[in-house]
Amino acid sequence: MEQFFQISNFSCGYPGKFILQDIDFSVAKGDIVGIIGPNGSGKTTLFRGISGELPPLKGKMELKGLDTRKMNLKQRAQNIAIVTQNIEIGSMTVEEYVLMGRIPYHKQFQFFETKEDFAIAEKYMKLTGVDKLKGKYMNALSGGEQQLAGIARALTQEPDLLLLDEPTSHLDITHQVQTLNLIRRLSCELGLTVLMIIHDLNLAGEYCDSLIMMQEGHIRKKGLPVEVLNYADIEAVYETVVVVRTNPISNKPVVFLVSEEVIKKS
Amino acid sequence: MNSKYLKWILFLAALLVLLLVSVLLSLSAGEIKVSLMQLPQILSDKGSIEYTVLAKIRIPRILMAIGVGGALSLSGVVLQGIYRNPLVEPYTLGISGGAALGVAIAIVFGLNTLSFFSLPAFGFLGALVTLIVVYLLSIKRGGLSINSMLLIGVMVSFVSSSAMMFLMSISTAENLHNIVFWVMGSLDESNNSLIAIAFYSSLAGLVISYFFAQTLNALRLGEVKARHLGINTGVAIKLLFFVASLLTGIAVSVAGVIGFVGLVIPHLIRLIIGNDYRVLLAGSFMGGAIFLILSDTIARTIISPNELPIGVITGFIGGLVFIIVLSRSKSHFKLN
Numbered sequence: 303m304e305q306f307f308q309i310s311n312f313s314c315g316y317p318g319k320f321i322l323q324d325i326d327f328s329v330a331k332g333d334i335v336g337i338i339g340p341n342g343s344g345k346t347t348l349f350r351g352i353s354g355e356l357p358p359l360k361g362k363m364e365l366k367g368l369d370t371r372k373m374n375l376k377q378r379a380q381n382i383a384i385v386t387q388n389i390e391i392g393s394m395t396v397e398e399y400v401l402m403g404r405i406p407y408h409k410q411f412q413f414f415e416t417k418e419d420f421a422i423a424e425k426y427m428k429l430t431g432v433d434k435l436k437g438k439y440m441n442a443l444s445g446g447e448q449q450l451a452g453i454a455r456a457l458t459q460e461p462d463l464l465l466l467d468e469p470t471s472h473l474d475i476t477h478q479v480q481t482l483n484l485i486r487r488l489s490c491e492l493g494l495t496v497l498m499i500i501h502d503l504n505l506a507g508e509y510c511d512s513l514i515m516m517q518e519g520h521i522r523k524k525g526l527p528v529e530v531l532n533y534a535d536i537e538a539v540y541e542t543v544v545v546v547r548t549n550p551i552s553n554k555p556v557v558f559l560v561s562e563e564v565i566k567k568s
Numbered sequence: 569m570n571s572k573y574l575k576w577i578l579f580l581a582a583l584l585v586l587l588l589v590s591v592l593l594s595l596s597a598g599e600i601k602v603s604l605m606q607l608p609q610i611l612s613d614k615g616s617i618e619y620t621v622l623a624k625i626r627i628p629r630i631l632m633a634i635g636v637g638g639a640l641s642l643s644g645v646v647l648q649g650i651y652r653n654p655l656v657e658p659y660t661l662g663i664s665g666g667a668a669l670g671v672a673i674a675i676v677f678g679l680n681t682l683s684f685f686s687l688p689a690f691g692f693l694g695a696l697v698t699l700i701v702v703y704l705l706s707i708k709r710g711g712l713s714i715n716s717m718l719l720i721g722v723m724v725s726f727v728s729s730s731a732m733m734f735l736m737s738i739s740t741a742e743n744l745h746n747i748v749f750w751v752m753g754s755l756d757e758s759n760n761s762l763i764a765i766a767f768y769s770s771l772a773g774l775v776i777s778y779f780f781a782q783t784l785n786a787l788r789l790g791e792v793k794a795r796h797l798g799i800n801t802g803v804a805i806k807l808l809f810f811v812a813s814l815l816t817g818i819a820v821s822v823a824g825v826i827g828f829v830g831l832v833i834p835h836l837i838r839l840i841i842g843n844d845y846r847v848l849l850a851g852s853f854m855g856g857a858i859f860l861i862l863s864d865t866i867a868r869t870i871i872s873p874n875e876l877p878i879g880v881i882t883g884f885i886g887g888l889v890f891i892i893v894l895s896r897s898k899s900h901f902k903l904n
Contacts, residue, residue, distance in 0.1 A: 355792060355795065375795065379797050380798070384796045394788065394843065402785070405797040406798035413778070413781060414573065414846075420570070459797075
């Protein structure tokens with residue numbers, strides 16, 4: 303099967319401080335891939351490398367068979383959209399914010415959005431459920447609503463690849479599930495390929511088609527959730543004792559933490 | 569038409585009407601009252617004293633007010649967009665001080681006599697050097713935080729004013745008078761070429777900044793996120809910096825240090841119409857022009873027949889607004 307997004311022998315980072323080494327993986331179209339690993343393992347650096355924020359030190363990255371290094375900033379923004387963790391927007395309405403996703407499609411020095419821009423923004427606001435909030439200011443929204451507006455803005459870029467940096471952080475379980483269900487739907491209905499950093503191993507196991515486990519700047523393990531989420535790898539990478547079982551309904555792996563007190567007793 | 573765009577057009581049209589009203593007020597007010605009803609008649613009678621007052625004094629000052637007020641306000645709003653900070657303006661960043669120092673150097677070393685263009689050129693150089701120093705130092709201090717920028721701006725202002733004091737202490741009485749004149753700020757300019765430079769360069773600045781209106785909008789999300797939207801932020805920011813320093817440099821070199829225009833006007837415009845740069849740029853330009861026309865009218869009429877330096881009026885109003893903005897900034901005011 304032809305791979306939609308492929309990274310080969312890729313390296314990027316901050317010379318003298320932290321460098322990602324020999325990153326190799328590929329993603330099929332419409333897949334949701336979770337990037338997991340402890341703090342400082344290189345997840346965010348990898349994201350910055352993929353988004354183009356950090357220039358590659360070596361290796362290659364291809365999207366739809368095209369070398370991303372040959373894309374200019376606008377082409378990249380039309381193909382890859384990013385939703386970061388903190389959406390620090392003040393006095394900007396949800397609609398204004400979502401419409402910003404059309405900037406990559408604007409002609410040089412285009413001042414105004416076209417009717418098509420408004421229609422596309424409306425479509426994705428509806429899809430993410432923030433159309434009811436479009437007149438509200440971003441700083442008046444809850445964390446979950448801001449996250450959904452962020453996704454709507456990214457979708458308005460009409461990308462092939464969506465990068466999500468911890469989309470469920472700071473959210474309660476209702477909003478976590480709501481956000482991830484939406485991402486799942488987008489992947490099924492729009493064929494959107496999603497790469498997301500995710501800390502919660504259970505959500506990662508439940509919602510991702512495959513996982514990439516990072517450790518100290520390299521990929522320790524990649525594959526299906528059931529292959530990656532095993533107690534040996536988790537304990538080695540996170541230095542934490544866990545128990546891995548299978549969710550009886552979804553048949554996906556579930557990770558249980560074990561406290562120090564219980565370990566000592568047993 | 570989208571209701572948002574309609575609102576912008578109505579707002580800009582209202583500002584244009586206000587600009588015309590302030591122009592007419594400025595034409596009529598002064599020691600010699602000019603009746604607006606008789607304006608066409610006065611303008612056709614080139615021998616009358618009213619004509620001389622209008623043609624030689626008031627119209628040039630109005631053009632200067634539009635050029636300088638527009639330039640300073642525009643420069644302020646552009647710098648605020650780059651820094652994502654509502655308290656940044658040429659004055660608080662020390663750029664005005666740097667431009668004045670450039671002008672003082674030109675006066676003391678007699679470079680102003682080389683060409684009528686020498687003063688704007690040195691003002692521009694002073695502004696550019698200051699802007700670069702403040703920007704680089706702000707980044708070095710771990711980001712463009714409000715405190716570091718303002719502190720560095722104030723420090724740079726101190727260094728500039730110390731250097732100016734040094735220049736003043738070694739300058740002749742005539743040069744000293746010229747420098748003091750710049751520091752106080754005035755729209756009284758006899759050289760038509762400099763008036764034309766101030767007027768047209770500010771208009772050019774407005775046109776150029778409009779090419780970057782959407783870039784400034786994208787920068788509301790931050791530099792990194794603007795790049796994610798396909799904006800070449802590095803090039804855009806450098807160009808906008810260049811435009812801001814050019815506008816400030818020219819404004820200061822022809823009119824001296826007139827503070828707070830770049831802070832007060834964009835802030836008021838933001839409060840009324842929002843933070844979208846597509847309306848903010850033209851709104852701030854016109855607002856700055858109106859503010860300076862009215863300030864100048866007050867400055868030359870309040871203690872008539874004597875005249876107050878315009879910086880006194882703008883500084884007084886601006887200082888008060890600055891304090892209000894500072895006290896509000898923690899709780900509600902957000903630029904982006």
